[in-house]
Amino acid sequence: LDEALIFEIGDKNTTGVDLPEPDTNAPNRLGGMERAADIGLPGLSEPETVRHYTRLSRQNYAIDLGLFPLGSCTMKHNPRLNEKVARMPGFADLHPMAPTSTTQGALAVIYQLAEWLKTLTGMPAVAMSPKAGAHGELCGILAIRAALEARGDARKVVLCPESAHGTNPATAAFAGYEVEDIPATPEGRVDLAALEARLGPDVAAVMITNPNTCGLFERDFRKIADAVHAAGGLVYCDGANFNAIVGRVRPGDLGVDAMHINLHKTFSTPHGGGGPGSGPVVFSEALAPFAPLPFVEKTVDGYELVEEETAGDHHQLSFGRMTAFHGQMGMFTRALTYMLSHGADGLKQVSEDAVLNANYILRSLEDVLFAPYADSGPCMHEALFGDKGFAEGMTTLDLAKGLIDEGFHPMTMYFPLVVHGAMLVEPTETESKAALDQFIGAMRSVAERAIAGDQSLKTAPHYAPMRRLDETLAARKPVLAWSDPGLV
Amino acid sequence: LDEALIFEIGDKNTTGVDLPEPDTNAPNRLGGMERAADIGLPGLSEPETVRHYTRLSRQNYAIDLGLFPLGSCTMKHNPRLNEKVARMPGFADLHPMAPTSTTQGALAVIYQLAEWLKTLTGMPAVAMSPKAGAHGELCGILAIRAALEARGDARKVVLCPESAHGTNPATAAFAGYEVEDIPATPEGRVDLAALEARLGPDVAAVMITNPNTCGLFERDFRKIADAVHAAGGLVYCDGANFNAIVGRVRPGDLGVDAMHINLHKTFSTPHGGGGPGSGPVVFSEALAPFAPLPFVEKTVDGYELVEEETAGDHHQLSFGRMTAFHGQMGMFTRALTYMLSHGADGLKQVSEDAVLNANYILRSLEDVLFAPYADSGPCMHEALFGDKGFAEGMTTLDLAKGLIDEGFHPMTMYFPLVVHGAMLVEPTETESKAALDQFIGAMRSVAERAIAGDQSLKTAPHYAPMRRLDETLAARKPVLAWSDPGLV
């Protein structure tokens, strides 16, 4: 059964709430701005609403249904305890501008989480307010720019590897920088010599993902950082893949100046179909003074929220404010709950199991799928494959859609750009060996069909809620909102 | 993908909880009863557990997914507010034997609900502890027997219509009575004359469902009650179908002595795949003194729980105790929340819409399906059809399985027994006209196939999670527990 749109089911006289009928003759104090025309919003009764969204939900794939091997996305299990904690009234029903005497527990959560993020990264400062990974990148780059400007050094260029997440160059550009590529070695890592050659007085920063998007640890990271620093630049590390090393390796020991942490990846806050995320940024000593407002400090009287009103002199270097309030509190409570659950020993096990699972997949499939960097040694938390060896006309997209028919969400496709027809598989640590074996079997089967040129793959999926969707049509004639004027 | 059993996925060393490792050398005070052998219980990690049950759940049909037209079962929408309220710590985290000074709010819930049940039924007393409808029936019949015995009147027979729910005769037998049938008139109601003829000094009670299981109101109920009373018997009314008249008709005005109320039907507590239910029983003056313990009374000092310890003289006639504690508190909070939400005006609308929806179905399908009592006038909350007119070999079961392929749960089948191939359809008031029209279209289509003798119906369902299941095999060679000894 197709699920109709709310605009097709509902009408303007139905509602799923019981509120007093407005007295349309009552005087108002809206100063002449009162609405005349209809808004055009459909309403449904509660039973219809629950049914509509329950049915819709069943057209989604989700971690709760199966392995979700999106490389670089770290789709791990979301503990239900975290959801319960985030809904405690003391956290969920708290106003961001309530007097701090009434929010000490919330400020303690932010402070504790900040402390542990600093501990886990080995960095001396952290900005908690960025709303997601890309927002965190922006925070880091702005701090770098503020620090450089504070020393009167108006550098213009940010260097990113070709394999970088798209957010890296977009962020640098958004912050007013020119972006240049850093080449990679044949084994999938940053080309240190080429980088050193490019460094100079115009280079503000390099942005490097580590472990990188080929699933490899940047062995030379420390050398890269030293070279950048020697050339007067700063080092931004994209922390999207922190899950591979959390609890085992501290980025601060590698020379990083700023790194964002996706709480919705490493610390298991739910992705929710595309957000909300949360992207705290840790800073080195060099950048710490430039961190944005607000933040939480611990004083003898309790926890203090440092914002415009209270920042005063000792935070005058802050580059400003990135968002209205204090960041993603709902994600902080979940992430802290997750950290408390795992503890130091559990987090170490997390990264070890994540890496073990990825290597198990890499080695189980390298005989059938082209694994460009398999000879470079173990991968970290994700395994990278390419489409070399597929029959003429068969693509990574076809394999992905075939995987849907096997009951799995596909891996990340066509990223990183450095590998043709890239397939980036990240199982995470919350998959059992049995689940991995099932997935490996499915991948093997679809890969063999792609190699053999099985044309039925071209029209996959066949057993999904929908057949292959026409994305070209959607972009050529965009229909972005319900437009039937006949809503009654 | 088939979902394996927990015994096939889990093992005895995996667990989804973090508890201290037991010190196996610690002394214990188990008095020599300590367990030696393994229990044989499989454990799963939390991610595996959530996934297992989430996947399993998706093989179920439910109200949240669509109309659930089981006649006599009243599958209406379950408001989520009720779930939220039942989980408030003051209700959910409360021990049944906590001192009553610490449970006044809970006792107030029971008292308030009891008062309103009495108001809605027009009856002077209610027993709250019965755990489900059948338990309520038992409670009512035991009170009847206690009352009769108290006056030294050892009657032996209970009369039930042929169309009664199976629980009625089973209950009467469980309480030590012989059961005899009451015949029905051709128009689907109790045959008053035949009943009167059967009454006599051996008849303890009649058990009548009203509205009855043919979906009709027993027009002569008052006359029946008067006749039974005149013959020295008592009147039990099965309240399973109370939803048809709630807020509009009070059974107490019709001469009822005892009636159970299924909170999980009329007052929308969720069925949960087969329970828990809740079956409070209202009593007439004649039966009130015999009601079971415990119950809640209001005193000047607050609410008091009357049980063995506190019952004393003024409740000496109570026939005893039916269950360990005070009844289904979790259902009481939900039912009271539902009553407060609807109020007197809303409950009246409930019964009116329930009856309207049923009549709409009856009149929309009577041209294609045999409706034995359609000429008797309007139905109440459910519409009854029979299989007359189906092609040779086509059965109600086939139609039901065909309905599954149309995306709907089937109606109640082969009940009541008085109509051949009975189909009892109860839409409830929480279905929209659009949902009814969709269902009617599906019923019409399947009915036409049954009449035409479409053989594909014999093997339906074709599009469900499973094909038709072999119930004979299950009963012939019962496999009632996982028995593989190989659990590791």
Add this chain to the structure above:
Amino acid sequence: MRYLPLTDTDRSAMLEMIGAPDVDALFVDVPSEAQLAGPIHGLPMHASEMAVERHMAKLAGQNMAASSVPFFLGAGAYKHHIPASVDHIIQRGEFLTAYTPYQPEIAQGTLQMLFEFQSQIARLYGCAVANASMYDGSTACWEAVAMAGRVTKRSRAVMSGALHPHYTNVVKTMAKFTGDTIADAQPAIQPKADNAGLISRIDDETSCVVVQYPDILGRLPDLQQIADAAHSKGALLIVVNTEPVALGAITSPGELGADIVVGEGQSIGVGLQFGGPYLGLFAVRDPKHVRQMPGRLCGETVDAEGKRGFVLTLSTREQHIRREKATSNICTNSGLCALAFSVHMTLLGEKGLRALAAENHRLACIAADTLSVLPGVRLLNDAFFNEFTLLLDGDARQIVRDLAAENVLAGVSLGRLYPDHPELSGGLLVAVTETTTEEDINALAAALKEKLA
């Protein structure tokens, strides 16, 4: 009304299709004198979700939640930690809002869960077959007595005096009507359960012996001895368990010779809920007794394509088929509580259940040691699992009420359970679980010490 989708426009169109002038015409069969003119008096009018939630929250706030204070109540209902994922799963609409799985093709979720549940209970109880649940432990207990009567064709039940008095009362209430004879022993306040006294009551007319394990005073009777005695007279042994966590530490009743094992499953997954809904468990050791069992049974079978699947089976025992000849009148049971139990038990597994039991016992030992050295306090039990009986110098009923006023919920007094036995008035049942902290124990000790000083 937010739960009613019909609009007035819909209603008019539908009445027209039906051919009725108004909705009153649909109630034509109801005698007019029995119809109310308007909304019923005595109930308020409808209210918004916010208003209702506030009203109910206010009532909830008038109760002292168990987790908000030092808490030691047990006596058949135990406070345990329930993982958050349990509640998440039972709130899935597909489980919560489904009906009894009468159409197995679209109910495999519930059915497979029930099959797994039955299997878990059978193993936990050391039995061959368990059913798909009963209302609660007390009603399961009566059903077991009734079943023993059917199996043995005898009607005299011998009941331990250390069976939960509520359970005893439920059985006696039913027996009054069925004509079964109940021979019950008195509760014997002594360190060990009175096996000899119980065994001495078994005769050739005895259908069953009913023993609680651990018993209401927290003691651990030697079941093997009773089983042998019962079997030698042709009677069945019914064992009642009200704390399933205990079975992670002690030998199962089935292994010790029990014929029918029943119990309360509330400890695992269900929660306190002021007494209900709870979860009745019911199992038989010998598969030949299956056809005398009450309640629903889920069994394995195959579908038309040979795929494994599950159905409700052996329903010829049940009321909807056999009517007055059924093994019980039970219809709706505790399906959703069975799900909660099964999910929690799956999270625990063998390893977790054993660790949970060990932790309960460890803390109970600490509590017993801490409390029994107080002046005016004596520990009755030789042995116990997570609940034991203290004998206080004073009226335990009053002490419990007094300590409640000081925000300590000290336990269940024997005086409340046995109002007719003044000699038990000093008895206090103290339950300790993994949720009990050492601070809680010390708080109880301090309060008791002050009260008894």
Add this chain to the structure above:
Amino acid sequence: MRYLPLTDTDRSAMLEMIGAPDVDALFVDVPSEAQLAGPIHGLPMHASEMAVERHMAKLAGQNMAASSVPFFLGAGAYKHHIPASVDHIIQRGEFLTAYTPYQPEIAQGTLQMLFEFQSQIARLYGCAVANASMYDGSTACWEAVAMAGRVTKRSRAVMSGALHPHYTNVVKTMAKFTGDTIADAQPAIQPKADNAGLISRIDDETSCVVVQYPDILGRLPDLQQIADAAHSKGALLIVVNTEPVALGAITSPGELGADIVVGEGQSIGVGLQFGGPYLGLFAVRDPKHVRQMPGRLCGETVDAEGKRGFVLTLSTREQHIRREKATSNICTNSGLCALAFSVHMTLLGEKGLRALAAENHRLACIAADTLSVLPGVRLLNDAFFNEFTLLLDGDARQIVRDLAAENVLAGVSLGRLYPDHPELSGGLLVAVTETTTEEDINALAAALKEKLA
């Protein structure tokens, strides 16, 4: 660890298959000096669910929940009643644990919801197209300024002084780096918004005018006038709304000429949550501006069988395709909050939203009348929706803190929002919603009266 399914047996088998002697061998590329020897110092070891829940509950208990006291805070975050079914739906695993719908064949649930959400926002804002959400209102505001720069190819933004100061600060922070010029007016403490002052700042270099509606002081500026002025200079009008409930009572910005409408959606379905996650809303009146919009867009299409379906579209604007040439760097947005908003808005519908707005306004009028007659209190606003400014004889910052100690959360002081404007120190923003009772209003009145006496 309860979240880690691998057993040691699994780990050994997997390492053997990989050909690695131990797990350390998989970290061979990490320089050994950067590897920690054991569990990191400074974090505790793992803990049980019960222990963690207790710890977090203790912290939660140290906060004063909004619903537990008379509560009047607003200033961009409002306490509204959220129906229980909203949370039920967003906790469905299929929504909660899904990723961005990059594979539309198995993500139609999220995609159709986003299409419906976009349609709801477009109508609410009186616009042609809305995107699939931004982080929050403040970041959406900056994105709108940046977009106006792209559309007009100008870089001077004129900002109302009555825009939420946090929003102004976010824009200014970003502008420092992008080189945009910000001309912002001062907050004018007067009964009506200073339209004339704002219009006077618009010139031929102006990319956009940014106005809040209702503004930070609760006033309702006449947008039409500003729109005309902006358009006559070739500038875009950006309207910011932080209280979507208001749009059930007042005319939408799009209908009044706004080119870009952005706002905070937290009021509907999302809740307070101490400031996040919230829901950035972003819409454009003219469909020709769609390709300059930031963020994700969901569009209608068909599948291979011609069935209607939905996909993310026009992604050539986005960072993962266009990298440094993208319209924004945003990737993850507020999908689940958009779902919560959309479910709540569907429950409300036209009828419910209008009734909700009317109820908010009715209670706000009562509050304004009750409070403004107190000695030492003056009502600033000529007009307002559900929030207004009081001018107190005293330092409102201190009064707010003092009343908090008496368990009354009186509002947001202008002194906290505008620390550099001592002349605003008497200003108190008071927000009133359907959750405010008359008892709450009286409690605030009593507390204020006593404080100002």
